[in-house]
Amino acid sequence: xxxxxxxxxxxxxxxxxxKEISTDKVSxxxxxxxxxxxxxxxxxxYDAVTGTSKTILVTQNALAGHLSHGDLQGDCSAVLTIGAPxxxxxxxxxxxxxxxxxxxxxxxxxAAAPWGCIGTxxxxxxxxxxxxxxxxxxxxxAGCATEGIAARICGDLILNGYDDWYLPSKEExxxxxxxxxxxxxxxxPEFEYWSSS
Numbered sequence: 421x422x423x424x425x426x427x428x429x430x431x432x433x434x435x436x437x438x439k440e441i442s443t444d445k446v447s448x449x450x451x452x453x454x455x456x457x458x459x460x461x462x463x464x465x466y467d468a469v470t471g472t473s474k475t476i477l478v479t480q481n482a483l484a485g486h487l488s489h490g491d492l493q494g495d496c497s498a499v500l501t502i503g504a505p506x507x508x509x510x511x512x513x514x515x516x517x518x519x520x521x522x523x524x525x526x527x528x529x530x531a532a533a534p535w536g537c538i539g540t541x542x543x544x545x546x547x548x549x550x551x552x553x554x555x556x557x558x559x560x561x562a563g564c565a566t567e568g569i570a571a572r573i574c575g576d577l578i579l580n581g582y583d584d585w586y587l588p589s590k591e592e593x594x595x596x597x598x599x600x601x602x603x604x605x606x607x608x609p610e611f612e613y614w615s616s617s
Contacts, residue, residue, distance in 0.1 A: 460478065463475070464493075466517055500514055501514075503599070503602035507580075513598075524605070525585065542560055545617070550592050589617045
């Protein structure tokens with residue numbers, strides 16, 4: 421088995437449906453708008469048909485609907501950038517919309533964890549594309565109850581208030597490597613990194 425170092429392998433898909441919205445800010449804005457039913461809120465709206473995002477203004481009544489289907493409150497130009505701190509980690513990858521991507525843990529989680537159960541066939545855990553790491557991690561955990569394996573370290577991690585970390589797929593790990601200058605890590609050529617694929 422190879423050595424394991426997970427400096428940036430513990431990632432989280434940053435899909436708008438998983439993004440936590442600050443309910444305090446939204447509640448304050450909605451409460452303030454109660455006096456003025458025509459109040460408008462700035463939203464970064466993602467159009468799935470065209471695959472583009474644009475800043476729009478919505479009414480109080482429409483705000484909750486936009487937030488629930490993945491739009492972000494605020495201007496699109498100031499939403500997310502690779503290397504910026506976000507949701508307990510560091511933004512490591514953004515797709516073409518700039519609204520979805522991956523978050524890496526800001527530090528190593530282990531230097532010697534095995535991938536999984538040696539000699540045990542794991543059903544699943546074979547997705548390689550971006551977006552498959554979370555399901556791979558769940559498959560590994562379902563097929564291997566051993567403590568201290570890479571997938572369990574990621575799956576059990578609570579970091580900076582977030583508990584939805586997972587071991588990345590092969591392509592997710594590749595994106596971490598590609599953006600290593602902006603996010604840090606991958607500096608020691610002696611270390612090898614596990615993927616969930």
